[in-house]
Amino acid sequence: MRTLISGGAVVSMDPAVGDLPRGDVLITDGVITEIAARIDAPDAEVIDATDRIVLPGFVDTHRHTWQTAFRGVGADWTFAEYRAAMHGTLKPHYTPDDVYLGNLLGRLEALHSGVTTMLDWFHCAQSPAHVDAAVQALRDAPARSIFCYCEGNVTVPVDAAELRRVRDSVDDGLVTMALGLRGAQLTTMDIVAADLKLAAEFGLRSSVHIGSGGARGSRPVDAYREHGLLLDSMTFVHANGIEDDELRMLADAGCSVSVSPDVELRMGFGWPMTGRMLAAGLRPTFSIDDCPSAGGDMFATMRTALVVQRGLDGGLASKDVLEFATVDGARACGLSARTGSLTPGKDADVILLRADDPSVFPFNNPAGTIVAAGHPGLVDTVIVAGRVVKRDGALVGVDLPALRARLLESRNRIAAAAGIPxxxxxxxxxxxE
Known part of the structure; x- marks a missing residue:
């Protein structure tokens, strides 16, 4: 099966391929096989990309997708209020079906806005049934997802048998797995060490929150280093307030980092660490984090990161930001060989943006316009592993009205049980208080 994306402006995010003002992308059996100014492929299905920008799909390296039903409710919350609301008040009332609907609608929303790869940082594992529901939702969404499993009990290491059970149920090609660490902020270093040992045995990357709400004078990265727990398979989320020498420790160890600029600013974590991470030799990646507090699209995240850092030191360029949202994110997820750029040999995870939309026309500077003025309404077509999952602005084969009705029922039931508006x-x- 061959598909030819024809006549678009190609932003490849691969220096060896470069950008083409007018180019074609040939996909064969789900893999990019050729990129050139013009390709002759008479047997291929043609996607007309005239007046479209063709680029790799976005990569979100950290999102708590199960919370989708409460989108916008926490727009004015502090971090302490978010934690009390979502984990203390609402989460106890979540059934497996609530988790399924939140994960499915949340993953579809991310896909709709051009996020082809997303790490679902799941910390609503109240039972094996809750875990299975979250996994099934990711499997039912036609997207590339990483299910990042986090054990709920912070007093014990992850159970090896349960981790094996979940891993065996997850991996189907598009859906893979990672381990969400409780981290030194929530548990002991001995438990962190045990969890990392287990992750290594199962071949899993790991992700851990650090500096949430600011480091407040502590040196958490140095503590990980002293215990021999800085690994190149780890992603550190947020890292607000971390010292410069600790950031260099992360870089020296080959760790990756995930920045959530909207949530970090909104909840009082401190300034996003984008510029300081770059200065330390780290390539930041981007995270939406949670939709009760922030919007769920990568365009807003990129724009916040750019304007904040330029306001601080003027030292960030749009092309850098676009790299954080694509190729650098794929690398942090361990998927750089498969996605993150338009490169022959990689899976065809591709998005087409409308360049003729009045909000961005004329599209003079692709990277600059995408970062400074892009929005989900521009996402015309989304392709995951060669499969068209959004066409002409609409998700393919998804009954959104029925899913929306079910999600509203879920939200209303949880809110009523919790006694909140x-x-x-x-x-x-x-x-x-």
Whole structure:
């Protein structure tokens, strides 16, 4: 099976391929096989990319997708309020079906806005049934996803038998697995070490929150280093307030980092660490984090990261930001050989953006326009592993009205059980109050 994306402006994110003002991309059996100014492939299905920008799909390296039903409810919450609301008040009322609907609609929403690869950082593992529901939702969404499993009990290491069971149920090609560490902020270094040993045995990358709400004078990265727990298979999320020498420790160890600029600024974590990470030799990646607090699209995330860093030191370029959202994100997920750029031999994870939309026309500077003015409404076509999953602005084969109705029922039931409104007027009490 061959597909020819024809006549678009190609932004490949691969220096060896470069950018083409007018180019064709040939896909054979789900893999990119050729990129050139013009390709003769008379037997291929043609996707007309006239007035379209053709680029790799975005990569989100950290999102708590199960919370989708409460989108926007926490727009004014602090981190303490978010934690009290989502984990203390709402999560206890989630059934496996609620998890399934949140994960499915959340993953479809990300796909709709051009996120072809997403790490689902799942910390609603209240039972094996909750875990299975989250995994099934990712499998039912036609996207590339990493299910990042996090054990809920912070007092014990991850159970090896359960981890094996989940891993065996996950890997189907497009859906793979990682381990979400509780981290030194929540548990002991001995448990972190045990979890990392188990991750290595199962061949899993790991992800851990650090500096959430600011490091407050502690040196958490140095503590990981002293215990021999800085590995090149680890992604550190947020890292706000981390010292410069600790960032260099992460770089020296080959770790990756994930920045959530909207949530970090909104919840008072501190300035996003994008520029300081670059100065330390790290390539940042991007995270939406959670939709109760922030929008779910990569365009807004890129724009916030750019304007904040340029406001701080003026030292960030649009092309850098686009790399964070694509090729650098794929590398952090261990998928750089498969996705993140338009490169012959990689899987065809491709998005087409409308260049004729009045909000971006004329599309003079592709990278600059995508980062500075892009929005989900531009996403015309989405292709995952060669399969068209969004065409002419609509997801293919998805009954959105039925899913929306089910998600609203889920939201209303959880909110009623928790005794809270969903209009943003409720401010959850925190431990300090």
């Amino acid at each position: 969903v209009d943003g007027s409720w401010r959850p009490p925190t431990e300090s």
